[in-house]
Amino acid sequence: MEYNPDNAINALEYNSERARLIIPEYGRHLQKLIEQAVELEDREERNKAAKYIISVMGSLNPHLRDVPDFQHKLWDQIFIMSDFKLDVDSPYPIPSKEMLEQKPERLAYPQNFPKYRFYGNNITNMIEVANKWEDGELKTALIMVIANHMKKSYLSWNKDTVKDEVIFEHLLELSGGKINLLKTDEELSNSTDLMRVNKKNSNKTQYTNNSKQKGHRSNNTKNQNTKNRK
Numbered sequence: 333m334e335y336n337p338d339n340a341i342n343a344l345e346y347n348s349e350r351a352r353l354i355i356p357e358y359g360r361h362l363q364k365l366i367e368q369a370v371e372l373e374d375r376e377e378r379n380k381a382a383k384y385i386i387s388v389m390g391s392l393n394p395h396l397r398d399v400p401d402f403q404h405k406l407w408d409q410i411f412i413m414s415d416f417k418l419d420v421d422s423p424y425p426i427p428s429k430e431m432l433e434q435k436p437e438r439l440a441y442p443q444n445f446p447k448y449r450f451y452g453n454n455i456t457n458m459i460e461v462a463n464k465w466e467d468g469e470l471k472t473a474l475i476m477v478i479a480n481h482m483k484k485s486y487l488s489w490n491k492d493t494v495k496d497e498v499i500f501e502h503l504l505e506l507s508g509g510k511i512n513l514l515k516t517d518e519e520l521s522n523s524t525d526l527m528r529v530n531k532k533n534s535n536k537t538q539y540t541n542n543s544k545q546k547g548h549r550s551n552n553t554k555n556q557n558t559k560n561r562k
Contacts, residue, residue: 354413362388363413370417382420385410448502450489451482459507475511476518479503484526493523 353363362385369381389406396402404424411418416429458478465471483499499520500513 354415355409358389358392358409358413362392366410366414366418369420370414375419375421378418378420382410382418382422448506451485451502451506455482455485456506459503459511463507463510475503475513476520479513479518480521480526483520483523487523487527496520 350360351363353360365381365385365388369378369385372378372381386403386406389409390396390402396405399405407422407424408427411422411427412432416427455478458474458481462471462474462478465474479496479499482503483494483496486494486499496519497514504512504514
């Protein structure tokens with residue numbers, strides 16, 4: 333057969349002319365295997381081809397073998413990659429295109445803009461819970477926990493000392509006037525102690541991050557030394 337450059341050029345397959353890969357992680361060859369299985373007329377042959385493709389897909393993802401419902405996931409993927417045109421006997425319920433294209437319901441995001449953002453939304457929720465409790469020792473203890481946490485949050489953001497009266501005023505405002513500690517003799521934790529706790533937590537986080545970076549650097553150094561020895 334005589335070589336013809338024109339025929340060779342026309343036989344080339346360009347990416348711009350190829351069909352879109354539905355799940356690119358499996359590659360073009362597996363996509364073509366599924367397309368060939370769809371075109372098989374005999375149902376038994378299609379079933380055999382589908383099981384073979386499933387085994388190939390599983391060998392490409394050995395790290396997923398310990399994941400629950402691994403085979404179920406592979407069967408769902410083979411139907412998705414065939415554009416739901418593959419007609420075979422599946423051991424699992426066959427997914428539908430409508431179910432795949434169904435969009436989840438929109439999540440309600442809290443659109444509140446608190447006046448004192450440095451306290452956070454959790455403080456507001458805790459205050460609402462405290463308002464619902466009956467008067468007693470438990471409620472008093474909860475209110476003091478909330479007030480001390482508010483003071484710690486205030487110091488975390490403002491980095492300065494704060495009087496207890498300021499926290500009590502904010503608590504009175506956030507509780508809708510139901511929690512009033514301005515007329516009591518209760519005292520919150522010392523600002524120095526709270527700032528020391530905040531600093532300790534900050535140093536702990538910084539130490540953890542530095543340890544991870546040092547470990548990453550040491551691993552890179554070991555790998556580089558091993559390459560140099562080779």
